[in-house]
Amino acid sequence: MNKISIIFHHIFRYIWNGLFVISYPVLATFGLLFVGVTYVFSALSKLLTRLRPESNETEEVYDGSWKILPNTNNLIEAKVHKQIMFGPACFQLRRKDGVPSVLEDHIFGGKVKFIEEGVLLEKWRTTDSKDLPDFDICLYDPDSDKLNALTNIKCFDWHLSEREENELMFKWFDGTQGGEVKVAL
Template identity: 80%
Template sequence: MNKVSVFLHHLFRYIWNGIFIISYPVLATFGLLFVGITYVFSALSKLLTKLRPQSDEEVTVYKSSWEVLPNTNGLLEAKVYKQIMFGPSCFQLRRKDGVPSVLEDSIFGGKVRFIDEGILLEKWNATESKDLPDFDICLYDPDSDKLVSLTTIKCFDWHLSERVENNLMFKWFDGTQGGEVKVVL
């Protein structure tokens, strides 16, 4: 390189470094200011939430009329009890023939499976978002109107994977880990 190109190279390097040194405090100040404003609005939001009067009523997002539950051969009717925001719905169930049933005392999920012994239902132990998922997989015998809890599963993603004689195998996956539960009828 000749002397002119070396001189221009050093000149442009010093100019670039100068621009960076001058603009860095401005960029850092903007970043700190942005974080500070976000923190202030977050604290203000928490304060306003605490000042809001608490309501004892449970808010139901969606209500419907009684409708025949699919996959039950017209035996059961369902009514939406609560819709979990960004999650599943839970239902009140009753028999379509009008006979009083043990189903009316519990809340159920939308998974319904027929097996020879009866109907597999997902009975919810809680309806609050913070307590979910917490389900009992139950067997409902419509002839004797009995609801028998088979196992408890703590995730939304479960299914009946295998049946061998009187043994049912349920598989579940909660997003990070999975497992199997074997139940004897």
């Protein structure tokens, strides 16, 4: 190299090193602030989670024993049949009073909703994870021990949105699209 290029090389090297020495504390401070802000928001999130009231709507049973299913007025017991990886569990159901029931012949999801006419349950058609979600929303009448299929839904995110005289309106959302299903009782 000639002398001029060596001089320019040394000048630019000193400028580059100077920029690095000046900017390093700024970059390190930014990194520390970022970690600190993340820690503060994490602590705030934990605090707010503890302040949230307990909800009885979605309790899940995961051990192998029979337990009373939440929101069933001590009528139905559940036992885990299968836990879908990265998904919900399916249950075997039976009546707590010991009466043989049509419930024992099927596999159900964890959503249970009491209405005047009976109990809304999701009866799974299959437990094979590649075919899920595929289930019927059924109305179980505990007095006559009948299970009446109301509609078929192919997503886990559904709820009873409206109720009119003899009709129920279910809303569902599968992550990309949603819909409504109106069924007659």
